[in-house]
Amino acid sequence: MQTKNLIAAGFADPVFQSQAAFRTVLAALSEPGTVQTVSAAILPPDGLCAATATTLLTLADYETPIFLPQQLRDGPAGAWLRFHCGVAILDTPAGAAFAVIDGASAAPPLAAFDPGHDQFPDRSATVLVQCAALTGGESMTLSGPGIAGSRSIAPQGLRPGFWAEVAANAELYPLGVDLILSCGDALIGLPRTTQIEETA
Amino acid sequence: MNAHQTLPADDAKPAYNYAYLDEQTKRMIRRALLKAVAVPGYQVPFGSREMPLARGWGTGGIQVTAAIIGPDDTLKVIDQGADDTTNAVSIRRFFERTADARTTEATEEATIIQTRHRIPEAPLKAGQIMVYQVPTPEPLRRLEPREAETRKMHAWAEYGLMQVKLYENIARFGEVTTTYDYPVMVNGRYVMAPSPIPKFDNPKMHMSPALQLFGAGREKRIYALPPHTSVKSLDFDDHPFRVQSWNEPCGLCGATDSYLDEVITDDKGGRMFVCSDSHHCETRREAGHRGAMLADASALHLVEEVKP
Amino acid sequence: MYVAVKGGEAAILATHDLVAEARRGNEAVPELTVAQIREQQGLACARVMNEGSLYDLDLAALALKQAQGDAIEAAFLMRAYRTTLPRFGSSEPIDTAQMAIRRRISATYKDLPGGQVLGPTYDYTHRLFDFALMDEADGSAGEARPAATALDAAMPRVPDILGAEGLMEAETPPQGDPRPFDLTREPVSFPADRDVRLQAMARGDEGFLLGLGYSVQRGYGGNHPFVGEIRVGEVCVEFVPEELGFSVDLGEITLTECQMVNQFQGSKDVAPQFTRGYGLSFGHSERKAMSMSLVDRALKCREFGEAANYPAQLDEFVLYHSDNVEAAGFVEHLKLPHYVDFQGELELIRRITREREQRLAREQGTLPEAAE
Numbered sequence: 001m002q003t004k005n006l007i008a009a010g011f012a013d014p015v016f017q018s019q020a021a022f023r024t025v026l027a028a029l030s031e032p033g034t035v036q037t038v039s040a041a042i043l044p045p046d047g048l049c050a051a052t053a054t055t056l057l058t059l060a061d062y063e064t065p066i067f068l069p070q071q072l073r074d075g076p077a078g079a080w081l082r083f084h085c086g087v088a089i090l091d092t093p094a095g096a097a098f099a100v101i102d103g104a105s106a107a108p109p110l111a112a113f114d115p116g117h118d119q120f121p122d123r124s125a126t127v128l129v130q131c132a133a134l135t136g137g138e139s140m141t142l143s144g145p146g147i148a149g150s151r152s153i154a155p156q157g158l159r160p161g162f163w164a165e166v167a168a169n170a171e172l173y174p175l176g177v178d179l180i181l182s183c184g185d186a187l188i189g190l191p192r193t194t195q196i197e198e199t200a
Numbered sequence: 201m202n203a204h205q206t207l208p209a210d211d212a213k214p215a216y217n218y219a220y221l222d223e224q225t226k227r228m229i230r231r232a233l234l235k236a237v238a239v240p241g242y243q244v245p246f247g248s249r250e251m252p253l254a255r256g257w258g259t260g261g262i263q264v265t266a267a268i269i270g271p272d273d274t275l276k277v278i279d280q281g282a283d284d285t286t287n288a289v290s291i292r293r294f295f296e297r298t299a300d301a302r303t304t305e306a307t308e309e310a311t312i313i314q315t316r317h318r319i320p321e322a323p324l325k326a327g328q329i330m331v332y333q334v335p336t337p338e339p340l341r342r343l344e345p346r347e348a349e350t351r352k353m354h355a356w357a358e359y360g361l362m363q364v365k366l367y368e369n370i371a372r373f374g375e376v377t378t379t380y381d382y383p384v385m386v387n388g389r390y391v392m393a394p395s396p397i398p399k400f401d402n403p404k405m406h407m408s409p410a411l412q413l414f415g416a417g418r419e420k421r422i423y424a425l426p427p428h429t430s431v432k433s434l435d436f437d438d439h440p441f442r443v444q445s446w447n448e449p450c451g452l453c454g455a456t457d458s459y460l461d462e463v464i465t466d467d468k469g470g471r472m473f474v475c476s477d478s479h480h481c482e483t484r485r486e487a488g489h490r491g492a493m494l495a496d497a498s499a500l501h502l503v504e505e506v507k508p
Numbered sequence: 509m510y511v512a513v514k515g516g517e518a519a520i521l522a523t524h525d526l527v528a529e530a531r532r533g534n535e536a537v538p539e540l541t542v543a544q545i546r547e548q549q550g551l552a553c554a555r556v557m558n559e560g561s562l563y564d565l566d567l568a569a570l571a572l573k574q575a576q577g578d579a580i581e582a583a584f585l586m587r588a589y590r591t592t593l594p595r596f597g598s599s600e601p602i603d604t605a606q607m608a609i610r611r612r613i614s615a616t617y618k619d620l621p622g623g624q625v626l627g628p629t630y631d632y633t634h635r636l637f638d639f640a641l642m643d644e645a646d647g648s649a650g651e652a653r654p655a656a657t658a659l660d661a662a663m664p665r666v667p668d669i670l671g672a673e674g675l676m677e678a679e680t681p682p683q684g685d686p687r688p689f690d691l692t693r694e695p696v697s698f699p700a701d702r703d704v705r706l707q708a709m710a711r712g713d714e715g716f717l718l719g720l721g722y723s724v725q726r727g728y729g730g731n732h733p734f735v736g737e738i739r740v741g742e743v744c745v746e747f748v749p750e751e752l753g754f755s756v757d758l759g760e761i762t763l764t765e766c767q768m769v770n771q772f773q774g775s776k777d778v779a780p781q782f783t784r785g786y787g788l789s790f791g792h793s794e795r796k797a798m799s800m801s802l803v804d805r806a807l808k809c810r811e812f813g814e815a816a817n818y819p820a821q822l823d824e825f826v827l828y829h830s831d832n833v834e835a836a837g838f839v840e841h842l843k844l845p846h847y848v849d850f851q852g853e854l855e856l857i858r859r860i861t862r863e864r865e866q867r868l869a870r871e872q873g874t875l876p877e878a879a880e
Contacts, residue, residue, distance in 0.1 A: 015218050019270040022230045026268070029237050030411045030426045059234075061227055097231075118355035122235035122244040145240050145387050146426035148409070174389055178238045191238035193387065193426075216592060245695030252588040255837025257844065280848045287844050289516035317848045335838065346824055348698045373860060379852030398852045418834045420695045444855050461847050462854065476848050 007076070008043045010057055010084040017042075021058040028180065028189030033142040033151035035134055038185050045080035047072045051182035052100055052128045053080070059126075060085040060098055067096035067113075067125075069105065096125050103131045103158040103181070110165045115175040124177050124192075131183045132157025139199035144170075146191075152199055153188055155181050166196050219266040219299040225249055229267035229422070233413060236424035241386025242354070243337050248420040258291055259417030261314050261333035265295065268329065268413075269312060275301045276310035281318035281459065281476035288316070305479050317380075319401040321458045321480040324410035326427065332395040334416040337423065339383040339393040359391050362434065370439050379444070385432045386425065394431075400443040400459045405431040450475045451493035452503060453484035465500060474502065531576050545569035554762075554791025555579050559832060560586025561692065561711040563761050563790050580713075584833045591692070598687065600746040600755055604765045604788075605665055607741040611792075614666045615735040616769055622663035627740060628792070666737035667767045667784055677772070677783045700823045705807050709800045710789060712830030718795060720820040720830075721802030728818040729806045733785060736769040740792050764789050766797035770805050772812060783812065 011017040021038050028036040037051075044053035060066055060081065065088040068078055077100075078089050090096050093112040101108065116124035137156035140163060143149070169176045169192055176192030190196070217223070225247070232246040251259040269275065275295055279288035283305040291314060295301035304310050307322040314331040324330065340350045343361050353359065362383060369376045376382075382399035386392045394402060395414060405412065405425060412425040425431060435441035449456045451472035458480055460473040472493045475481035485494070485503075497503050532539065546553060546569035553568040560568065560583040567589065571582035611627025614620055626632075670676035688703040689696075696704055709717060724731055743763050746755040766787040774780030785805030787797035806820040819825050829835060 014223060016270060018223065018226075019268075020272075022226075023268065023270065026230075026233065026237065026411070029234055059227060059231055061224060063228070064231070119351045120245075121239050121242055122232070124235070126234070145429040146237075148407075148428045174239050174242060178234070193238065193240065220592075222592070222594075245697065247693045247695055250587040250591040250692065250833070254584070254840060255834045256839075256841030257837060259837075280845045284516040285845050286516050286520055289520055293517070293520075316844075317846070335841065346698075347828075348824065351697075374863075377856060377860075379856050380849040396846075396849050398848055400852070418838055444852055446855070459848065459851075461851055476851075 007080050007083045008045055010042060010080075012041075017054075018058040021054045025055055025058065025180070025187070025189070028187050029146075029178065029191050030189075031146045032144065032189050032191055032194040033147060033153045035153075035186050035188055038187065045076040047075055047077040048080075048100065049130055049182050050185040051180075051187040052130055053077075054185075055128060055180060055182070055187065056081060056087075056098060056100075057084055060087050062086045062088070064097035065090045065095055067091075067093050067099035067101075067108075069101060072100060093125070099125055099127045101127060101129055103129045103155070103162065106159055110169050110177055110179075113177045115169075115172050115177060118175065121174045121176075124175065126178045126180065128180045128182055129158070131155045131181050134181060134183045134186050134188055138163075140196050141199045142190075142194050142196055144194045147194070153181075155183070155188065163196060163198070166190065170195055216298055219269055219295070220252070221249065221263065221266045225263075226267045229263055232422045233264070233267065233424065236413070236422050237411075237426050239390075240425050240429050241384075241390030241392040241423060243416075243421040243423045245420055246422050248417045251417065253290070253294065255418040256335060257287060258314075258316060258333040260415030260419075260422070261316070261331050261417075262291060262294065262415070263417055264331045264413050264415035264422065265312060265314050266299070268331075269295065269299050269301060271300075273301065273311045274309055275303050276305060276307060276313045277303070277315075278313065278318060278320070278477075278479075279316040280461070281320070281480075282478035284478065306483075307479055315397075317396050317398075318459070318476060319397055319404045321455075321475070321477045322483075324404070324408055326409040328410040330408075330410055330412045332397075332412065332414045334393065334395045334414050334421070335418070336381070337393055337414065337416040337419050337421040339381075339391050354390060357389065362391060366434060367436065370436070375439065375442075376435070382441075383434050385430075385434060387430050391434070392423065392431075398444060398459055399433065399441070402431070402433045402441070403443065407431075446473060448473055450481060450484075450491050452491040452497055453481045453489045453494075454491040455481070455484055455489070463500070463502065465496070472497070531574070540573055542566060542569045542573055545572050551792060552577070552579065554789070554793045555714060555796070556582040556586060557790040558793060558796060559583035559711055559713060560590065562586045562590045580832050580836050584836070587833055597747065597750070599758065600748060602743045602745060602763070604739065604743060604763065605663075605668070607663070607739055607743050607763070607765075608760070609659055609663050609739060609741040611740040612663055612737065613735070614737045616666060616737075620664075620666065620669070622660045625659060629794075663739070665739070665767065667769065670736070670769065670782060675781050676769070677781055679784065696827060698824050699810060700827055702804075702808070702811075705823060705827065706786065706788075706800075706804060708827045708830060709787070709803060712800075712826075713832035713835070714793070714796045714799065716830050716832065716835075717799035717803055720806075720826065721799035723818065724802050724806045724820045729820045730814065731770045731785070731802070731805050733768040733770050733802060733805065735798070736767045736784075738764065738766045738794055738797065740764045740794070762791050764791065764793050764797045766794065766801045768798075768801040768805060775813065783808065 024036045038054040044050050067090045093108050113125035133156040137154045139154045142151045173192050179190040181188040232244045236244045277288045277292040279285035307320040312329045316333040344350050380398045381396040409427050414423045433441040446460050452474050458475045461476045498505050546565045556568040571585040575581035612625040667676050742760040744760050745758045747758050748755045768785035770783045772783040785801035787800030789796045803820050809816045809821045
């Protein structure tokens with residue numbers, strides 16, 4: 001059990017757990033729309049699902065500022081990330097390499113995050129969108145690199161207009177943010193290359 | 201002052217990290233890989249580390265493999281298509297020593313295939329990862345040596361210079377005379393160097409079910425092709441892209457559809473052609489395919505006859 | 509059944525044995541010790557420390573021993589080891605004004621506070637063999653000389669003297685005095701700032717920088733340099749541990765610093781003043797520091813609004829090609845098998861030749877008819 005004042009543990013075996021988690025995230029972004037599962041047995045802090053916490057533990061460090069909404073920033077999630085990753089936590093989206101947002105929350109919009117610039121499109125944010133569920137919602141059809149033909153996803157608990165934001169982000173290609181939808185120990189990658197439309 | 205490091209004792213195994221790289225370096229490379237996957241064909245700059253193998257000898261591919269490999273992986277390393285070329289042996293030994301890697305020569309058993317200059321003949325499968333060693337990641341470098349300029353050309357998708365160069369080739373020789381590292385257009389956006397694979401292998405990249413990662417250590421760039429990504433070799437309507445073909449089959453296994461290496465057999469013009477992909481050739485011979493020069497090859501010590 | 513003959517692994521292992529044998533040479537001759545190299549090949553060690561980017565005399569000596577004296581191979585060993593070392597932090601900036609001087613010369617003033625200190629230099633040796641060194645007899649360090657008089661405590665740096673007069677370009681840190689860039693950890697982009705350029709040159713190949721510096725002097729670059737000062741000696745390295753909050757003396761290192769004074773015409777907005785070329789290197793390594801300071805000044809052309817027409821003025825050219833470990837790797841990788849690509853070229857050239865011969869034969873076949 002997690003007590004309020006203690007920072008929960010991170011990876012017990014950082015080398016191999018982060019390697020396995022990285023391959024999961026790599027598979028997710030290489031094959032957009034597939035539901036991938038993280039297996040690292042960590043107890044995430046309040047406010048982060050296991051998939052989000054594992055992804056950040058694997059990828060974030062002092063070189064990658066993270067944006068968190070205020071509630072997470074001031075709670076155990078902020079303390080946990082600062083302790084385990086040594087990251088700077090930002091209160092504004094600009095300049096964030098990673099961000100965690102609540103899919104149902106109205107703000108901040110995806111457009112607030114760094115889309116990179118034309119000579120360095122890699123300098124864009126990766127936004128982790130925590131969802132209510134990754135299945136059972138409105139069905140969306142994906143196409144683009146990493147997808148043979150098309151693929152459907154149906155996450156739940158996303159704010160109205162979210163898919164229009166995702167489509168607008170894809171319009172910026174080769175600029176744009178890359179998204180990871182997460183819930184529990186599962187995640188779906190949606191890089192900027194993915195074209196998205198409502199399933200007919 | 202006493203700033204000297206304690207030298208490791210002779211009997212002490214140096215405390216190197218798993219897969220050599222430290223965790224912070226792996227994180228940095230992993231982040232670069234994810235952005236590379238998100239922008240297919242775009243060269244992501246990364247903080248390439250000094251490696252214990254020489255620059256130009258695969259340090260980019262080695263760093264990529266080191267950042268992705270884990271205990272569940274099976275690694276195949278090839279150079280010129282073959283598992284037993286000296287640098288392939290050296291790199292395979294590196295991962296056996298530093299990452300306790302399980303290795304294989306069988307293309308279909310490998311989860312990670314690190315390569316220099318070839319794509320295996322056996323079709324790649326979903327779930328496999330190709331890691332290419334790249335000497336010159338910038339396809340425009342021979343046309344424009346300045347990085348500050350080529351970066352702008354990619355930013356603005358200004359590839360006219362490349363088209364002009366290819367067309368000048370055609371005007372002079374009647375065809376594009378680039379035979380390896382033949383430039384490709386990725387996902388309709390970035391012109392990319394496929395690394396010095398023969399253009400014979402270019403079509404294998406297009407819509408491949410495998411993930412393809414490229415590491416250039418000396419030039420400090422990483423790029424990627426996600427599975428099922430459009431990879432089109434640059435050409436013209438009136439001069440479509442063509443790959444190499446040979447007039448004769450492999451002398452050892454009789455294959456007619458593989459990339460062949462030429463082996464000089466004497467100083468009187470004698471030569472034979474054999475599959476560059478050594479595993480492909482062996483697999484075919486095991487299945488009973490026999491080339492016309494198999495017996496002669498035994499005399500040349502290219503192969504050995506195993507008596508039951 | 510036939511299997512492929514695989515000799516790669518055995519052949520590689522055999523090369524390891526052969527190189528060990530070659531390194532040792534004739535076993536009737538005593539083996540060199542690392543201490544002997546450290547003490548008696550100090551200039552070679554300095555070069556290896558510079559190009560290996562690691563100040564450690566013992567390791568530099570070991571690298572030279574293991575590499576049979578090949579400076580680039582030795583630097584490569586140092587770099588491959590250095591990259592695995594954990595980082596505890598960055599030291600405080602060193603202060604060369606506080607250097608314990610062994611050698612200090614200025615070409616711009618006949619005399620100056622602290623005086624000219626020649627110190628150990630080959631400059632005025634006649635390059636005549638000292639055949640006495642052929643003997644292995646106990647080599648004492650030459651005749652005893654009367655003890656030198658103590659040096660002045662104050663040795664102001666020459667550019668500081670010019671600076672006090674307002675004639676020298678001031679060295680001001682960039683806005684906010686950020687931590688210097690580390691090109692061993694982050695990829696470089698262009699145009700490169702001065703911290704990146706100086707770091708690249710400090711670990712760059714001495715021969716390459718020497719050639720570039722020379723090219724500037726000969727006219728491939730517009731600078732007219734004077735050696736304001738070269739100083740060699742020991743400098744303290746201080747470090748502030750996070751938990752202590754005050755600086756701790758880590759010891760001292762030997763450094764060579766060269767500051768070149770260059771003309772500058774001035775511009776509409778700036779009064780004419782001298783400009784600086786700066787070189788700093790580990791150990792006693794004057795040629796390296798001087799070359800570096802020539803090229804540093806040449807690379808400042810952008811800041812001064814000068815044309816950048818020559819190799820020494822192009823930051824991309826200098827930075828990408830001065831690293832000898834990278835350059836050696838890529839040049840030497842041509843030894844690796846390339847027969848797949850070469851086969852592609854062979855196939856092409858044979859086909860073009862064949863098609864050309866066929867075309868010529870056709871043309872010759874038709875020509876006589878045309879003549880009839």
